[in-house]
Amino acid sequence: MIERLKKNTKIKIISLLSAIVLWMYVMAVVDPEDTKLFEDIPITITNIHEINDLGLVVDPDEELVASVYVKGNLSDLQKITANNINVYGTVNNPIEGQNQLYLRASASDKVSTDFKSDTIVINLEKSIEEQKNITVEITGKYKDDVDTVTLDQKKVMVSGPRSRVESVRYVQATFNADDKSSETKSTELKLKALDADMKEVDHVTLAFKKVSAEVSYLQQKEVKVNVVFSNNESKLVQGEDFTITPSTVKIKGKSEDLKSIDSIDTETIDEDKLGTNNQVVSLKVPSGISADRSSITIRMQGENHAQSSIFTYSGSELSLENNDNDIQLSDFDLPETIKVTVEYGSDSQRISKTDLRLYLDLSGGFSSGTQYNINHSEINVKGISIEPSYVMSK
Numbered sequence: 001m002i003e004r005l006k007k008n009t010k011i012k013i014i015s016l017l018s019a020i021v022l023w024m025y026v027m028a029v030v031d032p033e034d035t036k037l038f039e040d041i042p043i044t045i046t047n048i049h050e051i052n053d054l055g056l057v058v059d060p061d062e063e064l065v066a067s068v069y070v071k072g073n074l075s076d077l078q079k080i081t082a083n084n085i086n087v088y089g090t091v092n093n094p095i096e097g098q099n100q101l102y103l104r105a106s107a108s109d110k111v112s113t114d115f116k117s118d119t120i121v122i123n124l125e126k127s128i129e130e131q132k133n134i135t136v137e138i139t140g141k142y143k144d145d146v147d148t149v150t151l152d153q154k155k156v157m158v159s160g161p162r163s164r165v166e167s168v169r170y171v172q173a174t175f176n177a178d179d180k181s182s183e184t185k186s187t188e189l190k191l192k193a194l195d196a197d198m199k200e201v202d203h204v205t206l207a208f209k210k211v212s213a214e215v216s217y218l219q220q221k222e223v224k225v226n227v228v229f230s231n232n233e234s235k236l237v238q239g240e241d242f243t244i245t246p247s248t249v250k251i252k253g254k255s256e257d258l259k260s261i262d263s264i265d266t267e268t269i270d271e272d273k274l275g276t277n278n279q280v281v282s283l284k285v286p287s288g289i290s291a292d293r294s295s296i297t298i299r300m301q302g303e304n305h306a307q308s309s310i311f312t313y314s315g316s317e318l319s320l321e322n323n324d325n326d327i328q329l330s331d332f333d334l335p336e337t338i339k340v341t342v343e344y345g346s347d348s349q350r351i352s353k354t355d356l357r358l359y360l361d362l363s364g365g366f367s368s369g370t371q372y373n374i375n376h377s378e379i380n381v382k383g384i385s386i387e388p389s390y391v392m393s394k
Contacts, residue, residue, distance in 0.1 A: 044087070051094045088105070089120070146177050156208060222248050225264055226263040261286065274300050358386070
């Protein structure tokens with residue numbers, strides 16, 4: 001039987017023609033009704049001008065769409081596309097807040113339309129405008145070298161739905177400092193409305209989208225380091241008696257400020273406290289200037305300095321011992337300065353000025369016009385010489 005059907009081509013052709021004739025009969029004579037769903041059809045608000053005249057705007061300002069059922073004869077439905085369907089919405093008595101948008105649709109006269117729901121809820125907000133300050137964000141490779149960014153406008157008017165305008169905390173102009181210039185440069189910067197989390201606020205309008213800016217950069221130069229000793233008469237020579245690392249620093253500042261700076265001083269150093277060990281010394285960087293480092297390292301050189309120290313005292317630093325008669329320093333003819341040279345047998349013996357105390361011994365009594373030797377406290381060093389070595393009583 002199956003083999004007979006395979007070979008009977010005439011039966012197959014007759015069956016196919018019968019199906020086509022039946023389909024044409026249904027379409028031409030019966031033409032049944034059917035329903036087709038069209039989704040995401042844009043909605044036109046018919047009274048949008050009335051809404052705007054009331055100072056209201058739709059928020060969020062996104063495209064409103066609806067799903068529409070179209071019903072009609074099959075032959076008519078086949079001619080309908082989404083472009084043939086128009087959906088309209090009307091807000092009755094618009095107010096700020098939630099409103100019902102009543103929908104209606106139109107298509108061909110030969111079909112009818114219906115909705116899943118003939119209303120949708122939209123939000124209307126008061127349209128406001130506020131003036132906001134413009135701030136500048138500096139990014140890029142040389143952002144730390146930017147001195148000033150001067151804008152031709154400091155404020156901008158922001159308009160839109162109330163909640164969105166009020167959420168704008170900053171209107172930001174961003175300058176990218178990837179290219180450094182020695183001269184002031186002019187450029188245009190784009191503006192963005194940002195909220196408190198620095199996220200861009202949508203659906204607001206800026207009165208202008210760009211501002212003009214004048215950008216100047218800090219300049220840089222290399223200057224030497226000047227070592228400052230507490231003893232203004234210090235005879236120490238850099239390179240012979242001591243070395244510093246580094247000997248120069250790079251400073252940065254306004255061009256007019258840098259012109260007058262040829263060197264940077266160290267904080268005052270007491271040379272009597274310097275030893276053979278490295279000592280870190282802070283730099284005195286002028287106000288308004290920055291440096292690539294805040295300190296330098298100083299190291300004393302040479303055998304002579306390593307084996308001796310010179311301390312300077314004033315006469316008023318002398319003390320009186322065994323002073324049973326309550327004698328005062330004013331009873332002596334005191335020198336203005338007393339020079340004490342301390343010699344060491346090794347670096348481990350090095351002392352500071354505070355370790356050495358000078359005094360006069362009055363155990364033998366006091367008499368006018370008498371010479372009193374200047375003594376020193378006991379200390380473990382190679383030798384100590386004092387000049388002058390004595391004072392006279394008045």
